Amino acid sequence: MQQQPYESPPAGPRPPLAGAARVLVVDDDPTVAEVVAGYLDRAGYVVDRADDGPTALARAGAHRPDLVVLDLMLPGMDGLEVCRRLRGQGPVPVIMLTARGDEDDRIMGLEVGADDYVTKPFSPRELVLRVESVLRRTRPVAAPHPLGAAGLAVDPAARRATKNGAELALTLREFDLLAFFLRHPGRAFGREDLMREVWGWDFGDLSTVTVHVRRLRGKVEDDPARPRLIQTVWGVGYRFDPDGQEVD
Template sequence: MEQQQFERAGARVLVVDDDPTVAEVVSGYLDRAGYVVDRAGDGPDALARAAAHWPDLVVLDLMLPGMDGLEVCRRMRGRGPVPVIMLTARGDEDDRILGLEVGADDYVTKPFSPRELVLRVESVLRRARPAQPSGTLRAAGLSVDPAARRAAKNGAELALTVREFDLLAFLLRHPGRVFSREDLMREVWGWDFGDLSTVTVHVRRLRGKVEDDPARPRLIQTVWGVGYRFEGEA
């Protein structure tokens, strides 16, 4: 409990939703959980508030008037790294995958439990915080510093989301081993159940940043019918 309170202390969460009822309920739960909460009702307001007080995490509705959540996410990521949890009123898989493709770290489908959302916020923030020093991981031209949460390829820094960083670090720690999507969801996301397309999308995004030819991956290889394997000597 003390560790959870420490993680929440001072963490600023920006809640972006044009539905005032949803925004009020979400903000209330986050406030009671110990977070500093800002609210915005549309995309331009969200960008302005983020510029004034850069958030530690954004809870972002996909279906905003005018500038939708995907564009808000893109513009925020253009200004700097920030974890994003996407809210969507739709259950359509394409919408969820689209949110993950633009860099959302997690998503929650409406209607949702506010308590579950608070747990998702805690999970994403916990993984976004610097880890205890454990030494830099290196393989195949890649280097990952878990303490500083920085990654590079051939000396050039990689722009990774929270989940992409965690996924790469995990794979570098276990070269040559095959992990199913269920394994990765449990070990990287910390979930015992969930939409496995989340893992598929993040693997695809990560390949696009670390592979010389993402269409013919040599580092993060697919083991058909099983899962994925990192080839550290590739």
């Protein structure tokens, strides 16, 4: 889709809403950073900016963000390493920006825990919608019902998941994916279905789903190479099997 890269945001700052989420924008391109920050500011977010990895980590340490918009190609410390270190400080949703169209770069970002990615050039309005979508899924739902099966337990209100009583370190999307599987045991879903139901998108790169399923298996399966709980249904997608019968 052809578009004008980085159209300017509407003029004039808008005071952030009460209790507004804090977004850290990390990009060494001042034009991109200014435009993205401007759109987020107009959307009512509190925006911090950094143009390199060390500064981003320092800003995140001083004021913990609710979400990070992170460029993959940063000088010195790249976005992958920044993402790893941010995760080391605690859970935080990350949307990764990349100027490359190469699938390997996108998958690497997802592998280190990015919740979403956007390829440059992009529409700042679309990015704001992605930010809103990710943040919406971090908010507790009303009167959520705890879920559990096969030694796994999920508390949607506390955003806490355990396996046999031990807490699981899940990213935002991994948590949502596990909760969705637990709500629908024994039912097969295509990757398109999972993207729509878990990510809330009607379009997108389906490798996002594949990578997150692989990462989730690595945390909930006794042997991720021979998964029993999250099974591949060939020609369809994936199915959560609480009985854990291995499929040849």
